[in-house]
Amino acid sequence: MTYAKGPYDLGHDCHSWLLPEGRWGESNTGLVRGSGSSLLIDTLYDLPHTAEMLAAYKPLLQGHPIRTLVNTHSDGDHWFGNQLVAGPGVEIVATRAAAELMTPSSVSEMVAMSGRDDHVGDFIRQVGGHFDHAGIVATPPTRTFTDELSLDVGGREVRLIQVGPAHTPGDLLVHVPDAQVVYTGDILFIGGAPLVWAGPISRCIAACDLILDLELVAIVPGHGPLTDKTGVARVRDYLDFVHAESVERFEQGLTVEDAVASIDMSLFADMSEQGRIAANVLNVYQELDPTRPRENRLQQFGRIADFELHAAATAQDAVNR
Numbered sequence: 373m374t375y376a377k378g379p380y381d382l383g384h385d386c387h388s389w390l391l392p393e394g395r396w397g398e399s400n401t402g403l404v405r406g407s408g409s410s411l412l413i414d415t416l417y418d419l420p421h422t423a424e425m426l427a428a429y430k431p432l433l434q435g436h437p438i439r440t441l442v443n444t445h446s447d448g449d450h451w452f453g454n455q456l457v458a459g460p461g462v463e464i465v466a467t468r469a470a471a472e473l474m475t476p477s478s479v480s481e482m483v484a485m486s487g488r489d490d491h492v493g494d495f496i497r498q499v500g501g502h503f504d505h506a507g508i509v510a511t512p513p514t515r516t517f518t519d520e521l522s523l524d525v526g527g528r529e530v531r532l533i534q535v536g537p538a539h540t541p542g543d544l545l546v547h548v549p550d551a552q553v554v555y556t557g558d559i560l561f562i563g564g565a566p567l568v569w570a571g572p573i574s575r576c577i578a579a580c581d582l583i584l585d586l587e588l589v590a591i592v593p594g595h596g597p598l599t600d601k602t603g604v605a606r607v608r609d610y611l612d613f614v615h616a617e618s619v620e621r622f623e624q625g626l627t628v629e630d631a632v633a634s635i636d637m638s639l640f641a642d643m644s645e646q647g648r649i650a651a652n653v654l655n656v657y658q659e660l661d662p663t664r665p666r667e668n669r670l671q672q673f674g675r676i677a678d679f680e681l682h683a684a685a686t687a688q689d690a691v692n693r
């Protein structure tokens with residue numbers, strides 16, 4: 373899916389910065405301008421990409437400086453650039469559950485993962501090699517909340533709605549009622565497959581339903597191009613399908629690996645990052661069997677890397693034959 377890098381004017385002084393192609397680490401940000409101040413939604417995965425995004429927004433910020441930064445969740449591609457926005461007079465807001473994970477060790481763990489001498493490291497370097505994690509200083513939220521928080525941005529209401537645990541433990545949606553715009557964070561990947569790190573998957577479906585119930589003229593996903601309710605419904609369909617197929621295989625006694633290998637995903641073959649199915653099926657198995665040990669991010673990522681590397685090898689075999 374080809375689309376241009378931002379910024380995009382969504383109307384009513386709402387904007388977004390899209391980072392094509394919306395794949396691993398390539399996330400979007402948002403800007404809501406009020407009278408005399410602005411609110412920024414998310415920073416990017418590294419300092420160069422964040423600096424480029426801020427420079428593009430700069431003309432919009434004359435007389436309306438960023439006073440609030442909202443991080444939609446705790447994944448690095450949505451907050452590792454925070455230090456370029458932080459400062460006196462800037463509040464950084466996230467859910468309490470997200471903030472608990474936005475620590476210096478989460479930065480060093482991510483950097484260490486990309487340096488690993490194994491298939492996970494190989495995969496991360498392959499998909500994220502164009503990011504430069506030098507110089508990142510963990511810059512966490514200064515204000516947290518649970519459930520809902522209404523902010524005044526230069527006379528405009530901006531609603532933060534906690535929908536996590538879903539994609540991660542502390543996801544939130546940013547809803548701007550007077551503009552009928554929502555910034556969804558990684559509740560929505562458009563073009564790529566959905567990804568349920570935390571779950572349960574029903575919470576991701578509920579978050580889609582919440583978006584579908586809003587009056588909207590623009591929907592900014594966490595990754596990928598701007599979308600509409602058809603795009604949201606397709607994400608919901610994927611989640612629903614994977615849930616049903618996983619439950620069936622769990623009840624038949626299949627292992628997670630056999631379940632992943634046997635689900636026919638051809639209905640969703642147009643989505644990139646097909647390997648996320650491995651983490652999504654695991655998530656359903658964990659929900660159905662609470663005694664099953666929870667896997668950490670490295671283990672979940674390892675399953676995705678296994679799937680993607682195997683799929684790439686199979687495709688290469690087909691070319692060679």
Ligand SMILES: [Zn+2]
Pocket residue numbers: 397399447449450558594595
């Ligand atoms: Zn993301």
